Amino acid sequence: MAESVERLQQRVEELERELARERSRGRARTRIEKMSAEVVDSNPYSRLMALKRMGIVSDYEKIRTYAVAIVGVGGVGSVTAEMLTRCGIGKLLLFDYDKVELANMNRLFFQPHQAGLSKVQAAENTLRSINPDVLFEVHNYNITTVDHFEHFMSRISNGGLEEGKAVDLVLSCVDNFEARMAINTACNELGQTWMESGVSENAVSGHIQLMIPGESACFACAPPLVVASNIDEKTLKREGVCAASLPTTMGVVAGILVQNVLKFLLRFGTVSFYLGYNAMQDFFPTMSMKPNPQCDDRNCRKQQEEYKKKAATLPPPEAAPTEDEEIVHEDNEWGIELVSEVSEEELKDSSGPIPVLPEGITVAYTVPKKQEDSASEVMVEDSGESLEDLMAKMKNM
């Protein structure tokens, strides 16, 4: 009888351990010290390391040296975090103050059993079990309040892979104008490169945009062509309505965002300054914008001055290093160029009335007020399409 009790007690302990293991879900694989290209079923990096043999990326392992901050862990941010985690990024910093709700289940990533958890905590649990090699730092707060904004700034400056170093990239995956402006302000002050993303309230268009302070237009210089209108989700909800969303559009936007991040960090392909997605017509406009010398953000203007000074010391384009040579100029180490192909006349023609667009979408691109003659400084470039063409296409959206 005593033996039977002992056996049952053992079984209880055994089951409790098993249950704990099942619940932690972090059991699936141990950490991997060094990325390997070996082709075995148990190697989670074989398909990524194959990018080297295919001639796409020269040094894939370098991804482990990068830290990326993601602000907003919703429909776009959570998928963005999952993609970077699966790619084996060095460190992720997640910022969000929202809770998981069943109403979020029409987008990828979160699952019904996580309802009620904070988005950053739920995300960290899942991501850690997917790839325990990634370092995670999560902050469950709203970056737009004064105290949190300061803390956010300090984590961007010091939360790199090595504490005290800045992160390599900040990604904006938020759903409101205020948070975008807060990220813009922080990045202009710190000279921090970042990428912005957005999905319209009718769920059928989106965009990504790369911002290099001083070099490209910031969010205050010229907001993206198509953005969700400036309505807070909370206000909408109080009125008994909500924005539409689709896992498809959000998945595509997260996909093109992280693809741009990989191209930027691992230096392959062409990094896009702006890439739009119109799901109704499968139209994907690209372009790039120069900064606005009259930008409202003082730090943007300061960064522009500094960029101009540095650019003046760079050799002319003819003498630019070729792909095979080592790139020595830190300030343009990714070899990204901003090109302007639209004439002043075309630009003047394009500043006509705002095109008719579906409810919930606004065309945020406007030529700044013509103080002096500086309007010509805002330039639009895309692969073969004039701004007029773009505007015409947008009219048909």
Added chain:
Amino acid sequence: MAESVERLQQRVEELERELARERSRGRARTRIEKMSAEVVDSNPYSRLMALKRMGIVSDYEKIRTYAVAIVGVGGVGSVTAEMLTRCGIGKLLLFDYDKVELANMNRLFFQPHQAGLSKVQAAENTLRSINPDVLFEVHNYNITTVDHFEHFMSRISNGGLEEGKAVDLVLSCVDNFEARMAINTACNELGQTWMESGVSENAVSGHIQLMIPGESACFACAPPLVVASNIDEKTLKREGVCAASLPTTMGVVAGILVQNVLKFLLRFGTVSFYLGYNAMQDFFPTMSMKPNPQCDDRNCRKQQEEYKKKAATLPPPEAAPTEDEEIVHEDNEWGIELVSEVSEEELKDSSGPIPVLPEGITVAYTVPKKQEDSASEVMVEDSGESLEDLMAKMKNM
């Protein structure tokens, strides 16, 4: 003592139940009888039903009446299944014969703790817990073997939402030529509309393609412009190499595939016949192709004859019903049109040498052998770009 044993036995039973519940993970929400647009945190459909208020979709609830078959539940197929599940599709039929491996962890969806499970079983577990309103039917076999091919055909014909009715759409998310040809053969014989998807072996390009038997080119008429070369993954692995893959490219391809499915089933926007994705340059070509009258597939030729006969009885385009009128012609109920804008001359010019492309990608588009003068039957249309332009752009890929 006897009491103590009983208590322990109860505890063991309790723990076993708890463990089973934890493992099933289907506990998160109960089934929902009717889709509601109510804006409350607990409604998983509020953001989808908002598509009606936004004027994008007229009858979103109709999604529950459709059954979709997905062949291949890997990097693209699993995300495709998850998106359709979260959108509240009526029924999903999944076909795959592979097991989950850690080597798949660089793509979305599967998690390390699922390693060793069959892909269809692991997918069903996860998807059912995400949305218990969807009906699932999974088949753990290879559709290309004779017996399974016959069973696959019978499930396409009878596995609709109502047993005995055909499914509404078949999606090909496979990674090899043989399986694509098997789906093509089945769909031509059954007159079943399907969509094909693919990602190149260097992981940086992909495509989707819509096939309506008799109306558009089938996979045997003119394979997609850019496809992975015809190498079996298993063969590659034996040789110690593997294809590269990225969660980004696969996420984008799944996103544009399911977006096309939603547009097709729920009748909004423009359904794409072909949409490509070149990640290196963020280039997204679109076009459509007419079927080849000399197609090797006898059933494709038969479907073409039937389509021609039916098309002859349709009113001329001028008299086509407008959007508001009820569409009465079953055979073109989605109002899709195939347009040809390339002249015979342009086509002749374009049939030159195959462009130089990265290893692992082949340009599969070729003008069929000129028996008689039928080459002009293969037509390419896209939004403003000639085939020449496309070929020139592809040269730069």
